[in-house]
Amino acid sequence: KYMLNFGLNEKMSLNPPIFLKEREENNSKFVEIQQSQTAPIASEDPLQNLCLASQEVLQKAQQSGRSRCLKCGGSRMFYCYTCYVPVENVPLEQMPLVKVGKRFNCLKELPLKIDIIKHPNETDGKSTAIHAKLLAPDFVNIYTYPCIPEYEEKDHEVALVFPGPKSVSIKDISFHLQKRIQNNVRGKNDDPDKPSTKRKKTEEEDLNDSKFKDTTLKKIIFIDSTWNQTNKIFTDERLQGLLQVELKTRKTCFWRHQKGKPDTFLSTIEAIYYFLVDYHTDILKEKYKGQYDNLLFFYSFMYQLIKNAKCSGDKETRKLTH
Helix, strand or coil, X not given: CCCCCCCCCCCCCCCCCHHHHHHHHHHHHHHHHHHHHHHHHHHCCCCCCCCCCCCHHHHHHHHHCCEECCCCCCEECCEXXXXXXXXXXXXXXXXXXXXXXXXXXXXXXXXXXXXXXXXCCCCHHHCCHHHHHHHCCCCEEEEECCCCCCCHHHCCCEEEECCCCCCXXXXXXHHHHHHHHHHHHHHHCCCCCCCHHHHHHHHHHHHHCHHHHCCCCCEEEEEECCHHHHHHHHCCXXXXXXXEECCCCCCCCCXXXXXXXXXXXXXXXXXXXXXXXXXXXXXXXXXXXXXXXXHHHHHHHHHHHHHHHHHHCCHHHHCCCC
């Protein structure tokens, strides 16, 4: 709301003087200009309407400063980035965890397992991948490259989130996984010495096999690295045969966004969150009601803290993240 001074000491009349009309018109224009300038700012904050659990525990932890990791004894802010656990002044029961088999603090199970391949040179304290492990420990695994799980036999139920010319959209995942199964079956039965009718029958039997019937995506892989270092992991032969998926419509608000990269290049936790949101609506065909918003529990708090610090010029708070 805007407080406008129309000259309260002046006498009211049925026919206000011309200068008062002009002042009203000018003030009206000023309000319109101010509203048009402030509206985009609000709409540019993608984290403002999240359905989050109370962040009071993080507010108190931020005020009290670094705390001890109960596993390694290290001094950290909010959580230990080497042990993947919250620190002493952030009690586990006050965090909105995703747990297997039951609801816990209003967050349901994730629909997919998540593997994160972390670059060995990625600074632990700056990585947002840890947020996912902290908040969904039963669903998220983090591997440090060159350690990569074996995906070859499961390429019909696994996908890699990474931009590129071969990447597909989330809504097309099921189609491409089914196509992949059919190609695998055809390749398996591609014996030139076998009669074509027999080959076709074998293909049909294999496609009806329970192993190949389910084309549901079961695991999604993310690379945790600066964009300049991703090539080493992405080109690894163990990931080359996997279906690639790209998030083309989402924009980052990461405070460490790399210069020269498009704003569609997301931080790891943003990519995980937006993938799950789109998967929920495009693949599961369910209305999104904030089910995965708490995955941004730490990220949104840090974002707001750093944003406020930049506005106030508080350099100490801007160096917040560990």
